Amino acid sequence: MIEPIGNQYVVARPVYSVNTFAEEHKKKDRYHKTFLDHLKHCCRCSPQKAKKIALSLFPIASWLPAYQLQKWLLSDIVSGISTGLVAVLQGLAFALLVNIPPSYGLYAAFFPVIVYLFFGTSRHISVGPFPVLSMMLGLAVENVASTLHVTTTNSSDSTVSNASVSMEEKVTVAATITILCGLIQLIMGVLQIGFVVIYLSESLISGFTTAAAVHVLVSQLKFMLQLTVPPHTDPFSIFKVLQSIVTQIKDTNIPDLVTSLIILVIVSAVKEVNQRFKAKLPVPIPIEFIMTVIATGVSYGFDFQHRFNVSVVGTMQKGFQPPIEPNVMIFTRAIGDSFGIAIVGFAVAFSVASVYSLKHDYPINGNQELLAFGLCNIVTGAFRGFAGSTALSRSALRRGTGGKKIQESTGGKTQIASFFSALIVLIVIVGIGFLLEPLQKSVLAALALGNLKGMLMQFSEIGRLWRKDKYDCLIWIMTFIFAIVLGLGLGLAASVAFQLLTIVFRTQFPKCSTLANVGRSNIYKNKKDYSDMYEPEGVKIFRCPSPIYFANIRFFKQKLIDAVGFSPLRILRKRNKTLKKIKKLLNEGLLQVTPEGFLCIADGIKDSDSEEVDNNQVEELHQPITTDLPFQIDWNTYPLKVLVPQVTLHSLILDFSAVSFLDVSSMRGLKTILQEFIRIEVDVYIVGTDDDFMEKLARCEFFDDEVKDTIFFLTIHDAILHILMKKDYSTSKFNFSQKKEKDFDFAINTNGSLRHRECQVPVETKF
């Protein structure tokens, strides 16, 4: 029981060093689980666990029974249809990015939705084609298909054969790569390495998706202008594409450009209206759908295809096609690209899913998501679709089109809504697909761009992050640059590496500070921050606010030396050197001792304070000072003022309360630093450490005759009180400590050695 006394902080207890505290309060023996225990726990098997695992493999089994048919079904249907219409358009548009006929995009919009329904843990994301993935896939397809073509036709000129790769071959390659991506994701899921997604911070995802939006923007330009841009490989592909576009800009198909600009302007404007009046509109205007209908009608009515030579969607495959047979040769050639696509696809989907899961508070499981996406891609690939993820724009759109009311109604049961959206896609595939044949490709591009505004608006994050946290801002910018320059796959890897590096940076240059007492109680704050500070004479309190490890131990040492104002090693060496000279002088009889101190009767000790370092004795000089002299030397009043700088410091307190860990390198470095201070008679105290900190130090043979485990105190104030008491106490006894030397004098022995005689003058307590 603690009794509060008014609004007062009143404490009276003994001063505790860690050791004295441990004596008074016995620690319980606790069994700490070893790595083996954790492993055992992890691998233990029970029927319950097996059932739980089995259930977790089919998340649908846990949420479908709770589905409230009456209440939710209607809104699910509404939401599903609106999403489905957009999915159709996006499927067509993104198939263009893969460089395959648009109709295959419908397969990519259909199969993953059905599979994800059973295996996915997120209730809100809309799986299907994703523009950036489609682009990455498109590049991989071009590369693999052309090399395949070369090897099969045995032609030596690959650039010419490139054009002759048939659409059918490309579709096969795209589907095979998709299967491979799925396999990679499946294997990652089985190996339970879905946890890697925690390394995607908000700033990284924001920067990455913005870069992805820019990539999509650039990739759609060629359809808007109807230019033939050859595929370019990363890195720098985006610049190469832009260069291609700029050099061909005079070949722009003006009708295509005009149509797409009109569509883009109308779509943007109506979306703005939807956004602004979403409270008043019962249902947002489905502008994409309207524009598609109009554009298709106009294009058909005026026969744009032949009159203006615009590029249209063209023949739509009706119905499904038989599954393909994976080609192992493609597997081996595309493994690198597939890895990138698999990771990016999963990363994007998971980051979107986690946004919704945080918002609606249900758990999502990274590993299960990996399994789900793996299966999605395998099935999709098998039926000639291509790799998908979740569409950021589609998910955002669903919110946008749904407005407040529909969004709420779609929450939680979206995978049923997805089912209806898949139904819409199915209807288009098997039935009314031919209606879309006269649609211009540039219209598809414009519709895809219309959804990117939100993602591109994320540029404003830079300013916001700069004000909040420089490192996060740096992560954003570097992620964006990496993803733009290196491409998305390599860029993501580089960004994650950079982001982890920032964690090191953040701890690498800690803001070390010197503390002092504020208000004469037990509060210690940065000396520079307050005016009325009290710092006991000869005491320094040094705080390091970060872990200490190999990369910052030198920085720590330098900061400590800056704080105390001298290098202990240098002092130590000077003292040892001087000691040698004194011994020599004593032996030669050139030194006398007066009550005031030494008297040098020779001019033997010169100030040779140059930087010449007598390395012959370098090891010896680093040793503790050996006083085989029959008297002690007070270095601060040492009369031969030429050699040894004065040290007014007698105690150094290191506040380690924020030092979360030490590694082996830093431990050795720290020990050296402590030794150096202890050897020049500065007492070092370490305060505020965790309990297991000392245990670890002991395990690492940190302690010896010089660095003892008695230097640990619970708090700064404990250490300060201990120091004050020690100094106070010491004044009543004989010693040679600071400022008391003049109370004593020496008597010279007959044989030249010195003896000290105790002083009869009562010691005036200076503290």
Add this chain to the structure above:
Amino acid sequence: MIEPIGNQYVVARPVYSVNTFAEEHKKKDRYHKTFLDHLKHCCRCSPQKAKKIALSLFPIASWLPAYQLQKWLLSDIVSGISTGLVAVLQGLAFALLVNIPPSYGLYAAFFPVIVYLFFGTSRHISVGPFPVLSMMLGLAVENVASTLHVTTTNSSDSTVSNASVSMEEKVTVAATITILCGLIQLIMGVLQIGFVVIYLSESLISGFTTAAAVHVLVSQLKFMLQLTVPPHTDPFSIFKVLQSIVTQIKDTNIPDLVTSLIILVIVSAVKEVNQRFKAKLPVPIPIEFIMTVIATGVSYGFDFQHRFNVSVVGTMQKGFQPPIEPNVMIFTRAIGDSFGIAIVGFAVAFSVASVYSLKHDYPINGNQELLAFGLCNIVTGAFRGFAGSTALSRSALRRGTGGKKIQESTGGKTQIASFFSALIVLIVIVGIGFLLEPLQKSVLAALALGNLKGMLMQFSEIGRLWRKDKYDCLIWIMTFIFAIVLGLGLGLAASVAFQLLTIVFRTQFPKCSTLANVGRSNIYKNKKDYSDMYEPEGVKIFRCPSPIYFANIRFFKQKLIDAVGFSPLRILRKRNKTLKKIKKLLNEGLLQVTPEGFLCIADGIKDSDSEEVDNNQVEELHQPITTDLPFQIDWNTYPLKVLVPQVTLHSLILDFSAVSFLDVSSMRGLKTILQEFIRIEVDVYIVGTDDDFMEKLARCEFFDDEVKDTIFFLTIHDAILHILMKKDYSTSKFNFSQKKEKDFDFAINTNGSLRHRECQVPVETKF
């Protein structure tokens, strides 16, 4: 002034929240240097600074004037000669690794020493050929030379032409790559990026050098057995080499094997003797030199070359050769390899140099070292030498051969000793080189292996590190594996990346703990560690001992939920749901209130505590509880026990004294957590933060109507006292807080709403 009262810690002061403390103690306005200020400071120019920079470019200018000719010269000569003899042998041996004639190794042992004398900041390292670098260079030479040959001879079959690459071409290529390495190092030095070496921790260097020793061991095998092993490229080159050796093992030249084994055994034994009796021996036995002389004599005398078909050193070039003209075509082809060689060479040299600099306490400058090594390599390459570093074995050897006495005498003035060692090499080059012509190559290999023992002994580090620090042990092992499997260049990169990742790992899974009071004063320790703990009722103290950032915010939240025993979000949603039902019941008149609490007169509230989540109102449920009801509900005595779990917690204290930083992601996560707790009426306090922590939070818009900046307290004890007082105080006023509800009763209004009537029974203070 603080007055110590015996050995007592006595404090009496007001309880401070961060805000009240700030009111009493005004903070000084401090100007914090911006990035621009630092940049200005860095770029400022003055004559002093210019002079300092000029001097720092020629470190010899600062140490040569202080050279004590009489005292040091003799020992420098002795040390120099012994090092020089070894340098000759190693130069010959390592040239074999580059696949060029041995005599070029002498150039590589001569030129860098002379250049480093002027530009190097380390006084102890012995620059010159380094086996691992020689191997890397050898591989690069094979690759580049063969492709060059192909392009110049225009042949399509590169494997055949490989053999026809002349020795002269190889020497040119090796020299050109060396120049390129030098340029890379020089540029890095000029760009001041020598600081990267701080990322090489002791564990990493130990693992890396051990792997290097294994590489050297394997590389020398082919000379000991005299087998022809084709060059293999990384990764996995070491396994390919071993495979080559094993498949050819029957072709071993037995005389070579026997000679080298004999040499190896003798050298190892004598070194052991040197080590054991170093105190008694005036000078260690120069066994390498002796064995070389004997082996050369025997080989010459018995004409080993023709009798046993052993491979000998062969014709030695006498004197120097004119500088080569760099070939730009080689530059472009070898840029990747050169980068690896440049980094590894510098990393090895710097790590050895820093060991000596720590030991002998003189500063070494990473950037200046880069400049020095860059110049060394450029000059060496220009004169047909090959890239060097410092020889670990040679430096160790110098210590080994020198013993305690010579080692001390070599300290500090080694670069003068190096000068003499260069002289010895010079003598061999211009004069007596021909004497070494009959020496077997296998002898050179055996001598090189003889020096690896120390490095291979580092395997024992694994056990030592495992006991000290698991992460450091992991770094060692992974570095070793990476360097073995991926090769040294790529392996070093992977190791550094892995090592930085461990810093993230260390902070990613913090050992969070629940604290409680020990000894009824102001000491709070892990609740599990001590037996006599006091934890005020309804209060949890949670400590997170590491920074919180994107990768561990979820972990932190999970640990916090585990510690308090419930998920606040879930409670909040249950309460909001219940509230809706109560309102409904009240409106329907199905709820009455008695002095004992509510009385439900209908069976309208059922326990539908299934996992079905009414996501329709999901956003609403996360809102703070809106009590538009005319009475307050005490959730813990809420009589409809079916729905809302009881929460006995009223205050949560987060001890953030070891949280060095928060990033933007974690800040948002933390705010959500705090909000959730605050909304279920748990007061949250954050204690022990730095001053700028709060400033940063304020800057990031962390505070609002719910999460206020009054939740910060100086220490845990301050917060505890505040809580106790608040609870104490609150008992004297009317409220509905814990356990006091039965002192009050409700009066039902005519219109069905509730009013409360103040209780006349005096409140019994329970605290």
